[in-house]
């Protein structure tokens with residue numbers, strides 16, 4: 001995984017790589033926030049989004065299935081409740097609704113996973 | 121973006137039609153400044169589906185377009201700000217909040233309001249109308265304290281309001297109608313009678329020919345008093361006595377209005393002032409108010425076209441409708457009333473099933489003029505097309521109502537016989553040509569794609585089945601092989617994939633994707649492949665946790681709020697007192713809500729993710745195992761008490777139910793499977809509503825297959841009579857395995873059989889006469905699945921690695937999700953509303 005250089009981002013250690021199932025997600029607690037972390041093992045990529053599904057305000061996105069869509073293979077997660085899907089890159093809702101979720105940068109060093117939280 | 125110097129269009133009214141006008145205008149031109157005034161506090165929403173607000177849809181779900189949409193398209197939207205005055209001389213309007221704005225064109229889309237008759241007492245508390253989201257909020261609030269309710273008016277909207285009252289949980293709902301029958305404007309009297317009988321059968325209390333003279337009560341309504349001196353005590357009343365076009369603003373401005381209301385317009389929708397237009401339910405065209413959305417949308421199209429210097433005229437509109445009223449199909453199309461000597465009618469009536477169908481045919485027998493359908497309106501779309509496109513009728517027009525009595529479908533040659541200009545989606549004016557064109561030139565191949573492309577099917581949704589048929593027909597004509605591909609990642613149907621994975625001995629999802637798929641998979645193909653792999657090898661599903669649907673991933677059903685429910689298997693519904701006590705103890709310890717399910721077992725709700733393994737451990741210690749309530753798998757085999765106790769019982773149905781349930785437990789299938797065993801023909805186990813049903817006879821057992829409860833109930837069909845237990849099990853092995861191997865994803869046995877060419881005759885031949893020569897193989901495959909069964913809860917409980925996956929926070933495994941909240945109800949917990 002390439003290390004992204006981003007300004008004003010604090011990298012917070014959240015868990016070990018083995019804590020997140022391959023090609024699936026898990027929820028981590030960062031400060032008082034719930035963040036969904038995804039181990040896209042098939043592509044060797046990691047993503048993070050808010051854990052809250054904006055549709056019915058449920059803390060469950062980390063339990064959703066991940067996958068990709070379209071010619072560009074846009075990575076996405078599907079909420080387990082009503083299968084609304086969200087881009088893991090932009091956080092945009094891909095199933096035609098006006099929702100937007102927050103995404104976070106992730107970096108992996110050795111077996112340690114860090115999430116970047118913007119400093120305000 | 122708003123532009124200097126371009127003409128300003130002011131739209132008064134942000135309802136369905138006002139919104140549609142904006143959408144149409146910006147699609148045609150960007151050279152207008154558009155300003156919209158709405159009186160309601162929220163942006164235009166889908167009034168047609170208003171009642172769904174009571175079935176869990178939020179105001180947001182009903183919104184036609186967000187406020188953002190208006191902003192992005194440069195439209196100034198003022199909400200909660202009614203226009204009070206039009207000054208035609210200076211071409212300006214004045215709004216309630218003091219805005220004054222000049223216009224070049226003014227579009228009145230003020231809709232209508234509920235007509236409230238002048239009955240003494242209408243102002244009392246507990247009397248409502250049914251038009252806006254605010255009305256519904258008030259009704260919902262009041263209904264919590266009411267036991268009985270009435271609707272004034274037995275028309276279309278009145279019956280819909282009555283349904284809402286039933287759904288809100290009122291113990292008794294009445295409909296009071298002035299006319300001698302229901303829906304006099306849409307259907308004939310025989311149809312009204314049939315509808316009335318059906319609705320009464322559903323528990324609605326109907327009062328015909330009642331003139332309401334007074335609403336009595338202190339401050340709030342207590343009773344309705346009628347002209348015939350009778351009365352009816354009710355706690356609340358919804359008035360649905362018709363609509364009144366909102367023409368007050370137009371009247372004030374001196375525009376011509378009709379004597380019975382409505383703003384008079386010409387075929388360009390121009391009012392008596394040529395720069396002012398009226399569209400939707402406030403417009404009076406040729407003496408008529410059109411109280412449906414489709415004609416309103418057409419009016420919007422006419423004005424948008426006119427402003428962009430195009431040609432289009434409104435020439436009246438077909439008022440055909442199809443609805444489901446309290447679960448009963450009601451449709452009327454073309455001219456429903458025409459009779460001899462102008463036409464001949466064919467009527468089909470089945471009072472037993474509550475089906476009434478009438479079609480009116482031209483005297484020469486060539487054309488369909490119109491008709492009415494009650495109780496079964498499946499043929500509506502085709503019949504409507506047959507009327508509208510003057511399609512020449514087949515020699516036996518009675519087939520149109522009776523269905524062909526010899527197999528093949530009747531109406532003409534289906535969608536392919538329609539002309540290109542046949543209007544398929546009347547809400548969005550999409551023709552057959554538009555749909556086929558989109559398939560041919562734009563490669564649209566799905567209904568969703570079509571919705572995006574030309575909006576077909578996005579209005580009332582009634583035409584969706586036809587849109588689908590047209591897409592498939594066109595693809596077929598182009599020589600394309602229509603397949604039910606699993607999703608964009610696999611160009612195979614479920615059945616093909618099943619065979620491929622089996623032949624190639626594939627055991628993991630990743631392998632399947634690498635060899636037969638593309639991309640990274642998704643929420644459609646992952647669970648499908650997971651189910652196939654489980655059906656093939658019956659390996660422990662948690663090993664490939666992340667390809668399972670959420671319920672299968674956590675071996676429990678996710679509930680509102682993110683907690684889970686736990687359903688231990690209780691085979692045949694038989695349980696010992698000791699086991700009952702354990703369930704009670706576990707529920708108490710983990711603060712779980714308990715309920716007897718519809719499947720003869722007990723569900724424990726509200727378990728935190730991290731508690732699941734502990735709960736299972738305690739249940740397993742007491743001899744329970746997983747009930748697979750979360751899986752597309754065998755659920756329950758329901759039993760009646762049978763010959764061990766019942767004086768009519770012929771054989772021991774409980775023992776047989778337990779035997780069968782334990783035989784097939786844990787087996788994955790394209791959809792869930794349920795069974796039932798009854799001890800005699802009285803059928804207390806309702807076995808004929810199950811995927812398989814076994815009923816004791818004097819000589820043995822009758823075996824029924826492919827029944828379904830759910831939204832489209834269907835009775836199971838008889839496969840074999842008077843067979844012994846061993847034969848029942850043998851046939852069941854074959855039947856279930858054949859289903860598992862050949863059905864599409866998420867297809868229950870009933871739907872699978874309905875789609876099977878040759879139907880029951882074919883199935884019997886396969887299962888009983890071994891016409892495909894595969895029975896030995898089917899039995900062997902089933903035996904492998906049975907041998908490989910193990911309880912998947914146990915697997916997790918005993919495996920610390922798997923157990924770790926059951927925590928909400930991986931970096932704080934002891935902490936439960938703080939966002940989970942409960943209410944209480946009748947001394948138990950309940951999920952918080954979302």
Ligand code: SRM
Nearest residue numbers: 677685716717718719720721749755828829830831832868
């Ligand atoms: C718990 C229970 C209701 C109850 O409290 O009684 C129930 C609960 C659910 N049913 Fe059911 N059904 C329950 C008995 C039934 C029955 C009655 C029966 O089995 O005798 C039926 C009609 C019979 C049938 O299936 O043909 C039934 C027909 C459905 C259907 C419609 C299936 C269809 O073919 O149309 C669905 C939707 C689906 O599966 O797609 C459904 C779906 C559901 C879901 C999974 C909805 C969901 O997605 O969350 C509910 C899960 C709740 C949960 O988490 O536990 N449930 N459901 C019943 C559990 C029985 C059990 O012990 O396992």
Ligand SMILES: Cc1cc2nc3c(=O)[nH]c(=O)nc-3n(C[C@H](O)[C@H](O)[C@H](O)COP(=O)(O)OP(=O)(O)OC[C@H]3O[C@@H](n4cnc5c(N)ncnc54)[C@H](O)[C@@H]3O)c2cc1C
Nearest residue numbers: 133135136137158159167202203230231400401411412413
């Ligand atoms: C419960 C229900 C079920 C229905 N079911 C169906 C159905 O199944 N099929 C079907 O085709 N039709 C159905 N209809 C009818 C359909 O909803 C209407 O035909 C459609 O909404 C008409 O659209 P409209 O824009 O003309 O009027 P409306 O949707 O009523 O919008 C008019 C808007 O203008 C506003 N307004 C009025 N005066 C002013 C003013 N001076 N200034 C600013 N704003 C103003 C009003 O507040 C309102 O928001 C149903 C209606 C209801 C109530």
Ligand code: SF4
Nearest residue numbers: 715717718723830831
């Ligand atoms: S339990 Fe079944 S019928 Fe009841 S709300 Fe859930 S899905 Fe609907």
Ligand code: FES
Nearest residue numbers: 053055056079082
């Ligand atoms: S709660 Fe996420 S899709 Fe409904």
